[in-house]
Amino acid sequence: MKKSVAVLLAAGLLAxxxxxxxxxxxxxxxxxxxxxxxxGAVLYDKGGETRxxxxxxxxxxxxxxxxxxxQKGELKLDTKFTVRPETWKKWHGxxxxxxxxxxxxxxxxxxxxxxxxxxxxxxxxxxVLAEGISGTEQAFVAAMNEEAKRLGLxxxxxxxxxxWPDEGVTYVTAEDLAKLAQATVEETPDLxxxxxxxxxxxWGKTMGGADxxxxxxxxxxxxxxxxxxxxxxxxxxxxxxxxxxxxQNGRRLVMVVAGLNSFNSRITExxxxxxxxxxxxxxxxxxxxxQTVETADVQLGSATSVSLVAPQNLAVTLxxxxxxxxxxxxxYTGPIKAPIAKGQQIAQMIVQTPDTPPQIMPLVAGEDVxxxxxxxxLWNGMKSLFx
Numbered sequence: 001m002k003k004s005v006a007v008l009l010a011a012g013l014l015a016x017x018x019x020x021x022x023x024x025x026x027x028x029x030x031x032x033x034x035x036x037x038x039x040g041a042v043l044y045d046k047g048g049e050t051r052x053x054x055x056x057x058x059x060x061x062x063x064x065x066x067x068x069x070x071q072k073g074e075l076k077l078d079t080k081f082t083v084r085p086e087t088w089k090k091w092h093g094x095x096x097x098x099x100x101x102x103x104x105x106x107x108x109x110x111x112x113x114x115x116x117x118x119x120x121x122x123x124x125x126x127x128v129l130a131e132g133i134s135g136t137e138q139a140f141v142a143a144m145n146e147e148a149k150r151l152g153l154x155x156x157x158x159x160x161x162x163x164w165p166d167e168g169v170t171y172v173t174a175e176d177l178a179k180l181a182q183a184t185v186e187e188t189p190d191l192x193x194x195x196x197x198x199x200x201x202x203w204g205k206t207m208g209g210a211d212x213x214x215x216x217x218x219x220x221x222x223x224x225x226x227x228x229x230x231x232x233x234x235x236x237x238x239x240x241x242x243x244x245x246x247x248q249n250g251r252r253l254v255m256v257v258a259g260l261n262s263f264n265s266r267i268t269e270x271x272x273x274x275x276x277x278x279x280x281x282x283x284x285x286x287x288x289x290x291q292t293v294e295t296a297d298v299q300l301g302s303a304t305s306v307s308l309v310a311p312q313n314l315a316v317t318l319x320x321x322x323x324x325x326x327x328x329x330x331x332y333t334g335p336i337k338a339p340i341a342k343g344q345q346i347a348q349m350i351v352q353t354p355d356t357p358p359q360i361m362p363l364v365a366g367e368d369v370x371x372x373x374x375x376x377x378l379w380n381g382m383k384s385l386f387x
Contacts, residue, residue, distance in 0.1 A: 022043075027272075029258065032174070039315055051155055054170065055165075057177055059162055060177070062126050064184045068147070076110065078109050081110070087124065092124065098123055100120050102122070113129040115198060119216045127161055141159060145158055157171055165238075220246060220271055241259065244270055251278070281317050298336050302370040311364045
């Protein structure tokens with residue numbers, strides 16, 4: 001049975017409604033979406049559920065799949081894959097789009113291929129990595145789609161490892177791209193930091209033998225404080241797009257813009273949009289990491305209740321001029337059946353404000369609760385009978 005409990009945060013917090021409307025924002029981007037990962041608040045949504053071709057933003061999923069394999073110990077950064085002649089032929093030259101400038105027969109480490117994907121947007125690097133991991137690109141693409149299912153990307157499907165136009169087989173939404181970015185940031189934080197904020201990378205040689213250095217196309221790196229990812233995309237079909245993220249004072253925002261008509265407009269809109277997200281909104285602290293928010297009933301456990309605690313500092317996102325009044329409730333399906341592990345997510349805190357969709361945050365068990373033995377279950381049953 002799903003239970004919900006209203007939580008009074010502090011005296012006066014529930015006394016009055018918010019007095020500020022959501023900050024206005026206009027953009028020439030046909031698709032624009034922004035989420036505050038610190039609270040779960042969607043700050044802006046223009047066409048966030050519209051299916052679009054991702055172009056090179058699809059490479060975020062290629063990198064994410066590889067990151068998870070590395071994290072699980074199933075892939076090593078120093079493993080080397082060989083560039084097949086057929087792969088080089090297809091993904092070499094001006095007709096092949098962005099390139100890492102790989103050579104036939106070259107052995108390239110996973111680490112360097114990931115730099116080639118994330119920093120250089122190399123179409124060749126994606127296919128070499130995909131073939132090296134899964135044998136064929138299509139087998140790797142199947143893993144991409146399985147990962148999309150796991151992450152709940154309900155309106156996304158991948159047909160290639162690099163986002164090359166494929167007559168509509170590959171599609172995403174801005175909302176799903178933001179979910180993918182969030183998963184990479186939160187599930188593989190060390191690898192995210194290692195690869196996504198790299199400003200430039202050098203690989204390959206010119207005809208004259210000079211090293212080829214290419215810069216990261218990320219339009220907010222160096223322009224927005226705390227910017228550290230993620231990925232641009234461009235094809236004739238998709239226009240110019242970007243999925244970006246930055247963190248300032250504990251607030252991490254993820255933004256997506258798509259369908260812009262020029263390289264320069266992508267820069268302008270991306271910087272302006274992210275700047276608005278940080279300046280027009282503020283964070284109102286709610287609970288500190290480890291603080292108990294509520295307790296939940298436990299079934300068949302060594303204890304009859306478990307504390308629900310904040311897994312990290314929790315804050316609500318409000319318009320910059322809003323008063324600090326919010327409504328909070330805790331929701332869980334209970335009683336929660338033992339055993340329960342400390343740190344296990346077992347509830348949600350839902351924060352309501354008039355000007356944003358509900359902001360949903362996880363709550364975790366504050367302690368282990370073992371499964372009760374026979375006499376423990378009997379004693380708990382007697383206590384509940386006479387309660």
